[in-house]
Amino acid sequence: MDLQTSPRGIRGVIARHRAVAAAAALVAVALVGGGAVALGAALNDPPSAAPEPLPTETTTPSPTPTPTPQAAAPSVPPPRVRTCSVADLAADPRLANLQAQVMNAGTGEILFDRGGLTASRTASVMKVLTSAAALAVFAPDHRFATTVVRGAEPGSVVLVGGGDLTLSRTPSGSETVYPGAAHLDELARQVRAAWEADPSNPPLTKLVLDSSLFGGEPWHASWDPAERELGYMPDITALMVDGDRQDPYANTSARGTDPVGRAGEAFAAEVGGIGAIERGVAPSGAAELGRVWSPTVAQLVEKSLIVSDNTAAEMLARLVAIEVGTGGTFEAIDPAMRQVLATYGIARGGIRVVDGSGLSPDNAVPPAYLTRLFAKIESREGNLGVIRDGLPVSGQKGSLSYADRFAGDNAIADGAVFAKTGWITTGYTLSGIIHAQDGTTLTFAIYALGNVTDAAKQAIDTLATGFYRCGDELANT
Template identity: 85%
Template sequence: MNDQTDDGAPDGEPAAAPAAADAAPRGIRALIARHRTIAVAAGIVAAVLAGGGAVALGAALDDEPTAAAPSPTPTERPTSTPTPTPVAAPPTSAPPERVRTCSVAGLAADPRLANLQAQVMNAATGEVLYDRGGLTASRTASVMKVVTAAAALAVFSPDDRFATRVVRGAEPGSVVLVGGGDVTLSRTPSGNETVYPGAAHLDDLARQVRAAWEADPSNPPLTKLVLDSSLFSGETWHASWDPAERELGFMPHLTALMVDGDRADPYANISSRGTDPVARAGEAFAAALGGVGAIERGTAPAGAAELGRVWSPTVAQLVDKSLIVSDNTVAEMLARLVAIELGTGTDFAAIDPAVRQALTGYGIARGGIRVIDGSGLSPDNAVPPAYLTRLFAKVDAREGNLGVILDGLPVAGRKGSLSYADRFAGDNAVAHGAVLAKTGWITTGYTLSGIIRAQDGTTLTFAVYALGDVTAAAKQAIDTLATGFYRCGDELADD
């Protein structure tokens, strides 16, 4: 299941959409509005992992460890000059190992946590304070959205947008609606705000097309609409996804052309989805365009003249939506567009190599990561808790574009999926405002990972997985354990 249980929306007004480009598009880059230089994955924030825990992580995840420098050969003294006998230095002892005394052992033994994996790290020092299976890559549920967001922010600028276009069709009187992967495109009237702030509207696109068509008196009546969703290929529903996700309103079939995330209700985060998103989009655009007598599937002719273009929300807005209310559809959009941008393919299989490539520049060992989808719905995704603690240290430091993730995280008792009535309630309310983290839920696990501003002023990064035979009560057990981390701070004992 998805971890979303209530409606919500990111704060702030969307930026104005940029003007349409004049040149004919070429590939995915022509469908992206660039406002500043792209942060290329291989060049972002190359940083050496700090601390012994980081070395262990690299070894465990099959990254090549740095070879130790050979000890220098001692230089022999010349024997011609007598050497005075040195005075023996007083013996020194190593400083005593710090003993931390704040224990969460009782909280971690809660049976509601089922098979617990967890790691907590001091974000400033890189020291691992608490570890239970932190090097083992396991299913993440919706915490995977943080990994997807980091990959997207390594490849795209936070200000980038994605285009939906209409071009002239091959037959007289026909136009082609070309999907650019924007799942937020809306069939609602312009001026309305759906669940996706900053979304483009079909009626705006239809007005552009009508104006361009009627500006040429030689055009015949516009009677046919062709729908081109070829940007994404392969299956539209991953075999590992639970069909209930669609039936309950958490996830549509994934296509490059859809409107409102294929929701029945464009204004509700949780809303039933259909079985043919392309058809829904086509019918809505034909109605907005008027006069269309035939709708069919096809592809745009090469070099066809563009008649109109609208733009998605920015990547920053998309990341915010994917995190704050755990929107699966936007997360899948971002993952697929990362794959297309990096040239690994256009289907589900292209996501794993693309995301792993995009993450390279963050300088964190990635060996155990397996990426099946962008949303975390698949139980076959795998990320070690240790990867997340290190990634969140970089998020907290706002390295590269990662500050976008920090700004979009749910906050205990304050914002997003951690502000719902069943999170950080009762005694755990002491941590309100101090836990900034992504929630996760599928049928075989509950997860939580992010940043804790601890009671003693220490910033901790953490990841908690409760895996196996779990119920909704695992959420409260995770919150209680995270509150224990908050109370302990840098005195957290690994007992």
């Protein structure tokens, strides 16, 4: 597609699904060792609703007619008894308060469930939902623009942030942590050429910085401020360079406290001759002098998943909210995400979305939602194949290839677990897809919540490896 054309498909998609989303409910019933696990929830939960468990659906039996003397008693096959237990692995104290669910992706049967209907904090697994929402709103090859327009005063230009937090101050031709990122030197080159093409223009002396696309607070109150200094999260503003990293080439790098100012100083240095920099808003209808484009949505999704990049995830969450029309603040993310995720036809079950990255402990998603979403991801429904291709892989790719993941005996599952990792101070999480030893495709979510240590990662991997070994014989006891 033309990268300079911004697709606008979400309102039509939402309209087509609104009637279904208002009335539909997801019911997944699996016979597990003679028992049954049931799931049902309305799709039109209010945007402001607090997280709550998905209710268990019950049905009222129809009256049974009196059989005629000739009627034979129906033959009822005995329930299947699965024999592969992971009960000891699930009882590992390193998992603290365990919530988990495993589903056979082919049949929809729930094979294992521990609090799967309760919405709880997800840590960075939230990035899967953010990615799914972005791919429902934007085409995978969609890009976001940063522009420069003529200012209201003679000799002034306005640098307009379009929400591209990957824009780089490094030289064109170099690659930062964001493959495909645009560069300020190219934008400055376009501006100088456009300015000099009109001999009546006075010298360029003033730069105005417009970051008004995003509003509200740039740092969520529930985020730990140490995340900025540790190099995991910047203030979220619509204009910044390199995710506000001190080192544009390092995934983990300390962030500053004035990302807009850093971007402005870098651009002024590229343009040259700028004597004044101030904050403001671009004049309505101002002539455009330059434009550069972000990486594609597919590239941003992969970056947010493979190394759990918080900046890319927050960028996508805000731009989804703006596209849907709920606004450009943290408060706008939750109603936008609820609206967009409803188009996938999965019961949301008390989902609450505070941010796009999962850093907030106030996010809440039931494991049951994730097992169903990952079934759609595995089948590459819509644009969800982008997520499937961007997931870390046990022992091979991304955050599941680190030395402390799927090591030792768990290495038997190398290459078989495709999943998103998550960590905050009160929980470790892992959710995704398992190609089990017996050939069954499983979808799963594991939350280890509460008083957890780094050792929870190994306990999670061990439980996931247990799922891999059991496959379709996984027992719920």
